[in-house]
Amino acid sequence: MKILITGISGFIGKNLKLKAKEEGINFLALKRNSNLDKNKKKILDCDIVIHLAGINRTKKKIDFDKVNFLYTKKISNFFLRNKKKIHFIYASSTQAASNSLYGKSKKKAENFLKNFAKKNQSMVSIYRMPGIFGKWCKPNYNSFIATACHNIINNKTLKIFDGNKKLELIHIDDLINHILKNIKKKFYENNIYYPDFKNIVYKKSVNSIIDKLKKFNSYKNDLKIEEVGLKFNRALYSTFISHYKKKDFKEKLLAHSDSRGSFVEIMKTKSSGQFSYITIKPKQIRGNHYHHTKLEKFIVLRGKVKFNFKNVDTNKKFSLKVADKDHSVITTVPGWSHNIENISNIDSILLIWANEVFDKKKIDTIRMSI
Numbered sequence: 001m002k003i004l005i006t007g008i009s010g011f012i013g014k015n016l017k018l019k020a021k022e023e024g025i026n027f028l029a030l031k032r033n034s035n036l037d038k039n040k041k042k043i044l045d046c047d048i049v050i051h052l053a054g055i056n057r058t059k060k061k062i063d064f065d066k067v068n069f070l071y072t073k074k075i076s077n078f079f080l081r082n083k084k085k086i087h088f089i090y091a092s093s094t095q096a097a098s099n100s101l102y103g104k105s106k107k108k109a110e111n112f113l114k115n116f117a118k119k120n121q122s123m124v125s126i127y128r129m130p131g132i133f134g135k136w137c138k139p140n141y142n143s144f145i146a147t148a149c150h151n152i153i154n155n156k157t158l159k160i161f162d163g164n165k166k167l168e169l170i171h172i173d174d175l176i177n178h179i180l181k182n183i184k185k186k187f188y189e190n191n192i193y194y195p196d197f198k199n200i201v202y203k204k205s206v207n208s209i210i211d212k213l214k215k216f217n218s219y220k221n222d223l224k225i226e227e228v229g230l231k232f233n234r235a236l237y238s239t240f241i242s243h244y245k246k247k248d249f250k251e252k253l254l255a256h257s258d259s260r261g262s263f264v265e266i267m268k269t270k271s272s273g274q275f276s277y278i279t280i281k282p283k284q285i286r287g288n289h290y291h292h293t294k295l296e297k298f299i300v301l302r303g304k305v306k307f308n309f310k311n312v313d314t315n316k317k318f319s320l321k322v323a324d325k326d327h328s329v330i331t332t333v334p335g336w337s338h339n340i341e342n343i344s345n346i347d348s349i350l351l352i353w354a355n356e357v358f359d360k361k362k363i364d365t366i367r368m369s370i
Contacts, residue, residue, distance in 0.1 A: 002045050003027040003183065006075070007052030011137045012091065012172065016050065019176045032071060036078045043078065048087045048183050051075060056093070056102050056142050068105035069112070076116045087187055088113060089125045089179060094168070096128055114192055121189040125182055128194065130201060134172025134235070135242035145169070145209065145236070149243040152213045163207035171235035174200040202232045209236070216240045220251060224268045224357075260284040261347065265358075273355040280305065280342040280350070287339030294364040296332045296354045298340070300324045303348030310337045310370045317370065337368040 003020070007013045008029040020027050028042055032053055036043060055067045072090065079086050092110055095103035110126050117124040137143045139150035144167065151158045178200060182193075215226050216237055228237035255262040261279035268274040280286050280303075290312050298307075304323040307330050310316070321343070322328055332338045342348045356364070 001026065001047055001183070003048045003050055004030055004043060004046040005050045005052065006030050006032070006071075007054065007091070010052060011134075011143075012132065012175065013052045014136050015134065015172045015176050016052070016179065019180065023180065025180070030075075032067070036074070040082070044082055044084050046086070048089065049075065049079075050089045050091075050179065050183075052091045054091065054106075056095075061101055064101045064105040065108070068102070069108040072109040073112050076113060076120075079122070080116060080120045083120075085120060085122050085187075085189065087123045087125065087183065088116070089182065090127060092126050092128045094128050094130050117192055118190050123188050123191045123193065125193040125195060127179070129175070130168035130170060130197070132170050132172055132175055133239050135239065137172070137239070139243070144206070145239060146243070148210060148213055149240045152210075152217050153240070153243055153245075153248065158210065160206060160210070163205065163210070165206050166203050167206065167209070169202045169204060169232075170197060170200055171202075171232075171239075173235070202235075204232065212236055213240055219267075222268070223253075223265055223274075224270070227270050260286050261342075268357045273353060274357045276352045276354070277301075278340075278350050278352065280340060280348045282342050282345050282347070285339050285341045288337065288369045289339075289365050289367050290337040291332070291334050291364045291366070293334055294354060294356050295334055296352055298330045298332070299328075299351045300326070300330075301349045301351055303342060303344040303346050305348050305350070306341045306343050307332075308339050308341065308370045309333075310368070311335065312337055312368060337370055339370055 003025060005013060005016060005027050008017050017027070017029070028046055030039075030043070051072060053067065053071060055063060058064060076088060090109065090113055092106045093103070096106040096110055097103065113124045113126065116122065131143065131145070133143055133145040137146040139147040148158055150156070178195060178197070182195065212226065212233070213236070215224075217240075219225055226233060226237070228234055253264050253266065255264045259281070261281050261284060263278050264276060266275040266277065278286060300322050302324050304321065307320045307322065309318055309320075312335055320330060322330055340350070
């Protein structure tokens with residue numbers, strides 16, 4: 001199986017090219033100004049065409065037809081002329097149902113491909129795509145999400161005309177996976193296929209998206225991170241981060257330092273506590289407190305320390321020595337006072353996860369020496 005891809009330098013094309021390489025798919029990239037006849041042998045070796053090339057903005061109205069319709073016609077006629085049956089996947093748009101010049105040019109291409117499927121006994125998949133978002137999508141072009149990410153990260157004004165408007169959106173990874181799954185389907189002659197996106201499309205209001213993006217951006221100030229591990233939040237957060245400039249790759253954290261070492265907060269989650277780290281200078285001790293409900297998990301990243309514990313009810317004590325090479329997690333259990341002593345000759349570093357975000361108004365830390 002070999003695939004011919006047009007528009008490979010565009011947003012969808014770049015993502016498709018990367019995934020195709022990862023999966024070892026053999027493909028040929030066709031530029032818009034390529035001479036089809038001069039590349040006849042290579043092109044006719046292809047069994048599938050993924051036609052992504054197109055424009056949705058232009059200063060010359062005639063360009064919509066020239067690129068979106070006539071270029072589609074040129075490629076399909078080439079296969080028709082050479083009697084090569086193929087699976088032609090066309091990147092159309094939901095705008096094909098509109099009366100805009102862009103939409104009309106996409107609709108004309110769709111109609112032509114339907115006739116092509118009959119004449120050439122080929123299979124045509126018409127992807128009427130809604131808004132696509134993800135890494136490498138250009139801001140200020142044809143993606144609201146890309147523009148919103150760019151403007152919010154860079155503190156630029158974002159013009160909103162209808163915040164309650166619901167958008168239909170597909171993340172680029174889901175779209176690429178859908179396309180690659182489609183090319184593995186059984187080939188049916190004279191068949192028109194309209195993909196069903198119901199399992200991968202998100203329906204979100206403009207205002208809800210902006211609200212999430214602003215919260216993502218506030219991490220720089222309050223270290224609070226939203227729930228970003230699943231579904232739309234995961235896809236949107238990934239897209240947001242992909243708009244970082246080089247200067248944004250590095251974020252400065254605040255260190256609270258004294259003679260014992262430093263305490264640095266890294267990240268505060270919405271419902272799963274927070275991450276921090278501490279440094280402890282040689283022979284210094286940190287802690288000497290207990291918690292009622294709060295618990296912490298420690299990992300020694302550098303050095304060697306001794307955890308000292310005392311049960312606040314029975315006064316029973318015990319200690320644990322832990323070094324970085326042990327790769328162990330130490331849990332501070334509620335109702336046990338604890339401290340950490342650096343027993344190495346270098347500054348020890350420990351990563352901490354706590355099951356709750358520190359709240360100055362409700363402090364669950366009570367002093368008690370061991």
